[in-house]
Amino acid sequence: MTLPNAIENQIGNGIENAGAQADLEITAVPERRHVLDLDDFSRPEINALLDSAKGMAEVLGRDIKKVPALRGRVIVTLFYEASTRTRISFEEAGKVLSADVINMSTSGSSVEKGESLLNTALTIQAMSVDAIVIRHPHSGAPYLLARHLDRVGIINAGDGMHAHPTQALLDLFTVREKLGALEGLKIVIVGDVLHSRVARSDIWGFAKMGAQVVLCGPNTLLPLDLLGGDGGQIPTELASVKMDTDLDRAIQDADVVMALRLQSERQHSGFLPSVREYIRRWQVTEARLTRAKPGVLVMHPGPMNEGIEISSSIAHGGSSVIEEQVTSGVAVRMALLYQIANQGR
Numbered sequence: 001m002t003l004p005n006a007i008e009n010q011i012g013n014g015i016e017n018a019g020a021q022a023d024l025e026i027t028a029v030p031e032r033r034h035v036l037d038l039d040d041f042s043r044p045e046i047n048a049l050l051d052s053a054k055g056m057a058e059v060l061g062r063d064i065k066k067v068p069a070l071r072g073r074v075i076v077t078l079f080y081e082a083s084t085r086t087r088i089s090f091e092e093a094g095k096v097l098s099a100d101v102i103n104m105s106t107s108g109s110s111v112e113k114g115e116s117l118l119n120t121a122l123t124i125q126a127m128s129v130d131a132i133v134i135r136h137p138h139s140g141a142p143y144l145l146a147r148h149l150d151r152v153g154i155i156n157a158g159d160g161m162h163a164h165p166t167q168a169l170l171d172l173f174t175v176r177e178k179l180g181a182l183e184g185l186k187i188v189i190v191g192d193v194l195h196s197r198v199a200r201s202d203i204w205g206f207a208k209m210g211a212q213v214v215l216c217g218p219n220t221l222l223p224l225d226l227l228g229g230d231g232g233q234i235p236t237e238l239a240s241v242k243m244d245t246d247l248d249r250a251i252q253d254a255d256v257v258m259a260l261r262l263q264s265e266r267q268h269s270g271f272l273p274s275v276r277e278y279i280r281r282w283q284v285t286e287a288r289l290t291r292a293k294p295g296v297l298v299m300h301p302g303p304m305n306e307g308i309e310i311s312s313s314i315a316h317g318g319s320s321v322i323e324e325q326v327t328s329g330v331a332v333r334m335a336l337l338y339q340i341a342n343q344g345r
């Protein structure tokens, strides 16, 4: 199996020269200390990262999935919220690159004794950790750490309703791999957009790459705040993003349809007339999908409520790339960890 030159050089040098990685030439991805959201990524940076992830995907396709690129680096995953895909894929990504990965969950830790997020993170930093991957129910938590910690890279694995940049990057990667390019594609994101940090980061990512994003769902579940509907300013990069409450209209000629989970844990009252009504108007079904472009990709970040936002036959049907999204997640997180946990060396 051959790797693109840049990645082969990086990984190959790592094998022969594990102690001298300062000499590595990392040309693929520009310098970055933290990954907090995609709003501060440029299109070339995203492309470079996706190229790097492609090389990582080839490592994952090998018989022996292990390279020493992060040998001697320590990564802590610090999760204050439940996770399956994100947590396991970060752990796998770190381990395939030979980092030592320590998973910390709040139960059983000093968080239960009332330790603050910042003091917990300072404690972890004091143990010479190279990167912290954090998921937290409060929007902005990873930014707090990035402001106060000076010796560790921070990767946001989901903060409140705000952002989930690594999920968005794996979504971009999946679509680019399947359709060859992102520019000019019509991406329909349907469901509980308001409460979805995945959607918020996807909007930035797809819009920055030149795709046309259409958000769809009940009025009450569309992010009017993000697009200036509450009187605020629309960021120029998001000026082309559209909203439509009619899925039959929005799905017309779509290249990608992404369904989102109804996040009942974040909905405190009155967002929907009834689940039955929601299913009738916004479920992604076979009949609706016939209006999209031939070869349309169906995505979902998981976890799914099958039979609510997406029909089971679509979730597991020929258009679905939901499992490919999960597979891409490992490669994309390898590319991110390689960059963030290696900095300054």
Ligand code: NCD
Residues within 6 Å of the ligand: 085, 086, 158, 164, 167, 197, 198, 261, 263, 301, 302, 303
């Ligand atoms: C999402 C999350 O936690 O933000 N899942 C994920 O990371 N793939 C979406 C969700 O919870 O619905």
